[in-house]
Structure formats: C-alpha cells, structure tokens
Amino acid sequence: METNTAGPSFHTFMEVVKAVLRQASAANERVAIRADHKSYSYLQLSASALNISNLLLSKDIKGTNGTRYLDGARVGIVAKPSAEFVAAVLGTWHCGGVAVPLALSYPEAELLHVMNDSDVSMILSTQEHQQLMENVASKCSAHLSLIPAVTSMEQSGSGAADMIAKLIGEIEESRIAEGDDPALILYTSGTTGKPKGVVHTHKSIIAQAQILTAAWEYTCSDQFLHCLPLHHVHGLFNALLAPLYAGSLVEFMPKFSVRGVWQRWRESYPKDGSKADGAITSFTGVPTMYTRLLQGYETMDSDLQVASASAANKLRLMMCGSSALPYPVLKQWEEITGHRLLERYGMTEFVMALSNPLHGLRKAGTVGKPLPQVEVKIIAEDESRTGTTEVGELCVRSPSLFKGYWKQPKITEESFIDGGFFKTGDTVTVDEDGYYVILGRTNADIMKVGGYKLSALDIEAVLLEHEVISECCVLGLPDKDYGEVVCAIIVPQADAKRRSEQELKPAISLEELQNWSKEKLAPYKIPTKLFLWDSLPRNAMGKVNKKELKKLLGGL
Numbered sequence: 001m002e003t004n005t006a007g008p009s010f011h012t013f014m015e016v017v018k019a020v021l022r023q024a025s026a027a028n029e030r031v032a033i034r035a036d037h038k039s040y041s042y043l044q045l046s047a048s049a050l051n052i053s054n055l056l057l058s059k060d061i062k063g064t065n066g067t068r069y070l071d072g073a074r075v076g077i078v079a080k081p082s083a084e085f086v087a088a089v090l091g092t093w094h095c096g097g098v099a100v101p102l103a104l105s106y107p108e109a110e111l112l113h114v115m116n117d118s119d120v121s122m123i124l125s126t127q128e129h130q131q132l133m134e135n136v137a138s139k140c141s142a143h144l145s146l147i148p149a150v151t152s153m154e155q156s157g158s159g160a161a162d163m164i165a166k167l168i169g170e171i172e173e174s175r176i177a178e179g180d181d182p183a184l185i186l187y188t189s190g191t192t193g194k195p196k197g198v199v200h201t202h203k204s205i206i207a208q209a210q211i212l213t214a215a216w217e218y219t220c221s222d223q224f225l226h227c228l229p230l231h232h233v234h235g236l237f238n239a240l241l242a243p244l245y246a247g248s249l250v251e252f253m254p255k256f257s258v259r260g261v262w263q264r265w266r267e268s269y270p271k272d273g274s275k276a277d278g279a280i281t282s283f284t285g286v287p288t289m290y291t292r293l294l295q296g297y298e299t300m301d302s303d304l305q306v307a308s309a310s311a312a313n314k315l316r317l318m319m320c321g322s323s324a325l326p327y328p329v330l331k332q333w334e335e336i337t338g339h340r341l342l343e344r345y346g347m348t349e350f351v352m353a354l355s356n357p358l359h360g361l362r363k364a365g366t367v368g369k370p371l372p373q374v375e376v377k378i379i380a381e382d383e384s385r386t387g388t389t390e391v392g393e394l395c396v397r398s399p400s401l402f403k404g405y406w407k408q409p410k411i412t413e414e415s416f417i418d419g420g421f422f423k424t425g426d427t428v429t430v431d432e433d434g435y436y437v438i439l440g441r442t443n444a445d446i447m448k449v450g451g452y453k454l455s456a457l458d459i460e461a462v463l464l465e466h467e468v469i470s471e472c473c474v475l476g477l478p479d480k481d482y483g484e485v486v487c488a489i490i491v492p493q494a495d496a497k498r499r500s501e502q503e504l505k506p507a508i509s510l511e512e513l514q515n516w517s518k519e520k521l522a523p524y525k526i527p528t529k530l531f532l533w534d535s536l537p538r539n540a541m542g543k544v545n546k547k548e549l550k551k552l553l554g555g556l
C-alpha cells in the first residue's frame, strides 16, 4: 500500500486508516469487513471509530486527568469478530486509549483477572455479552458501554466524498498517540505460566503489519476468510490488522465451521471455472483446523470432493501456525488442494518472526527463515557442545517487539539479553539450508530422559505417521531412575476406535506402539507410558497446555 503521508512512515494505526480512506474514492468505496452477509467500508468503520472515540471521551474515565483524550487508559473490548470489534479497537486508538481485546470464552473469574490486572477503566461490549459484562464491570469498577452497531453498505448508500474529507480532517487534528505509546495489551495463553499482559505500541503494530504485508504480498485484491479468535496475535495481526493495513477485505466467520469453510471456498470458485464476486483468496489457520477440514473432506461424496479440492486450489495463499503442523496433515493437504501450507512461527511478544517463503521452497517440519527486518540468534545452552548443529534458545530482535510485560518490569528485564534480543523460551535448531526447526518450549516440550535431551515435538511428528493415531501429545513424566520418561497421550482415528470397541481391546497397546516405533525412533525416544483418550484438551488456538496435563497425570 502506498503511504500518503509526507513523513517517513506511519506512527499510529489511525494514520493507516487515514491513508486507506484517501484511497477510497466516492465512486469506489472500498470494503474492509464482511460479516453476517453485510459489508462495511473503510469509511463506515472509520466513522464508527470516531463515534466510539467520542463515546469514550464523554465518560469520566479514571486516568484521563480531565484532558480530552484517554492518555493510555485501558479499554476492554468484548465482541465477537465483527465490524463492531474493529471499530472499537480503532475508536480506542483514536482517542489515545489502549485496547485490551478479551476472550469471549473466558469464564468470569478469568475475565476479572485480566480486567483487574490491566486495570481497565472502560469496557466496550456488544449487546450479546451485556449481562455478563455488567456483572464484570461492576466488580472491577469499570464503565460499560455498548458498541453502537456499525452502519453497513446495505443500510446506507454512498455519499462518501465529503465524509472522507471530514474524517481525514478529524484524524489529522487528533494526533494524540505517538508511535512509542502503548496501543494494545494481549494476554498470553498461560501455557508456560500465569497469563502476562504483553504491551504493544503503535509503532510495533505498524512495523508488524508492514513486515507481513511485504513477506506474504498482501494487497487490496486479497479477501481473507477469518475464523480465528481476536485476542491472540494470529487472528488479530496475520488475519486482520495486516490485511487492513494492505487495504484487503476481511470476511469474518466467527465460529470455525468445517462445512462453512469448504462451502465458502466452493462459492468463491464455482464448478464452471469462474471466480465469484467477493471470492476468498487467502486463509490462515491453526493445524487442528486443517485436520478438521481434512476429516470433513473425507466424509464428502466424490463430486463434492472434486468441487471442494478444485476451489481450494484456486486460493492465492494458505498459511498455518501457532503450533507445529504435523507432516501427515501437510502432505494430505497438498495432495488434495495442491497447496503446500506456508508454515510460520510467532509469539505474542513479537508477533511473527520466522516464515517459510511465499515464493521458493517451503520445507516441511521447518518454520523457514527470519522475516524481513527480523534478526535472530541462538543461545546454545551447552557452550562445550561438539556437534556442528546449533541447538539452543531462540532470541529475536525486531521492530515488532513488544514494549514490556504490563506492570512486570522485572520479568520484562529478565526476558531480554544484551543488544535488545528477546528470549523466546523456545528451543530451536537450524537445518543445512538455514531453515529453522522448532523443537518446542524449553520448559514443556524438552524432556530430559536418562541424560538425553529430547524434543516432544520431534516424537509427536513421528507418532502421527501411525495409521491408528489421529492426534497425540508427548510429555515427560518424572521418573526416579531416568529423571523423566516419555509419555504419549493418543487420540485414535475414528475407525480404529470403532473397531476397538467392537473387539473389546484398545485401539493400540503400548507394546504395539513400541514395536512400530523401533523402526523410526532411537530407543531412548520410544514412549514407555501410553494413555488413550477420546480428545485432547485444547485452548482457543488449538494448543495443548502440557503443564496442566503433567499436573493432571501426577507429574508435577
């Protein structure tokens, strides 16, 4: 996207909005969001954002010191993925507030923890969450306001020219937030400890939007189908803020539906070979979504399979991340749709850092190389190691790095090494072509078994090749002789499960698993404990909390 400002680069996201508005001519008002069969232009979103900003300013919010802007006051945002969510974030930024997007799935206690920790002064919510939020707001002494519905293009005709000029004028006048000012607090999911508030600035947000737009060539011709939660970076940055920065269209499907996704792709590219208006061009998901889509594909009749596979093939880009993409999923997806999923690696603290290339070789089992402007280092744990392959903790320096953990200066300081590199807590290695391989979270995925350091992700990748195994999770459980032993929790394939119920025997026994593994895994990597479960407990991003599981299995 072109920058229309005279200055060097954007400082706040509102300036991005301004630039997009300038591009939206009266005759060709550009659509930003599609949801519930309605379209919302960049203009309508911006008008709503200004409304919300005025609404926020009209409240007597603590922390505003009587000034005409929020001065960094935190605003909790509770809305399903919708035009209203986007307008609430932009409106908060417009008046100098800090947006705190909240998980819709959180129980009240967890919502309260996040609201109290971030000390929100104001909650913006849609009507469907009003009752719960009234309760929560009163308990954390915050004001609650309902987000006014954004007018859709179906409801109001164009009349854009005057409006654009007026909006740009207003945004121009209200240059209240600067690049280094906090703009966003996202809470980590707590896989490795208590959820922490990660503070991003206007500058880090813009930097990330620019990095992703450049790396994956997002443009105003892109139309994203969005099925991810908005309180994590994958859904918020990769699938929303960066596309909006690039002038793309984002279509929300707030509840991921296997049928719905396949159907939307088929509508986009009908059997006659045409491309429908509003056709989806881009998709990004977590590995479990692709697993579910493959399962859905298996249940279709052959005509529908042909139509679905051919439609999926016509998308420009399909990406995957947030946890390791199992090789069988990558392989089957490629066989069916012709797309080799673009796997990338990111984290709340710096958003995205490593990615397989848009053009060029995407290597299975790797997350590619550093994105433009991103620098990485590996800190080897064992300085005296003899091998040539470097294994150690990944450290990242990037313009998209967060400012710090909210109210946690000590933890923030401890998270950085000299030179401003952030310690990710992930153990990684690099292959012969310079592609990074994630071995896992050092304190959850790296097991110490009889003197060997093993990667749970590495073992999971092998076990998933077994025909009976649908999902698996490997973790180390304490053992008095070996330090830890390798434990596998396995979810059998539906067929295998049915058979096992008929035959009254387990879908797979430990002995069968061990015999099969002998060909594929070094002896010390073969699981010595096995649990068969119906499903794995996953969070909104499809991740398994191994610390919790270890506790459950008596390991901690």
Ligand SMILES: Nc1ncnc2c1ncn2[C@@H]1O[C@H](COP(=O)(O)OP(=O)(O)OP(=O)(O)O)[C@@H](O)[C@H]1O
Binding pocket: 188, 189, 190, 191, 192, 193, 194, 195, 196, 232, 320, 321, 322, 323, 324, 325, 343, 344, 345, 346, 347, 348, 349, 367, 424, 426, 438, 440, 441, 543
């Ligand atoms: N492509 C990938 N392959 C393997 N792991 C990945 C990939 N992408 C992300 N991850 C994992 O996800 C982590 C980042 O996720 P996020 O910031 O949501 O933290 P979390 O682990 O869910 O929660 P917390 O920070 O509270 O422990 C990375 O540190 C890495 O372990």
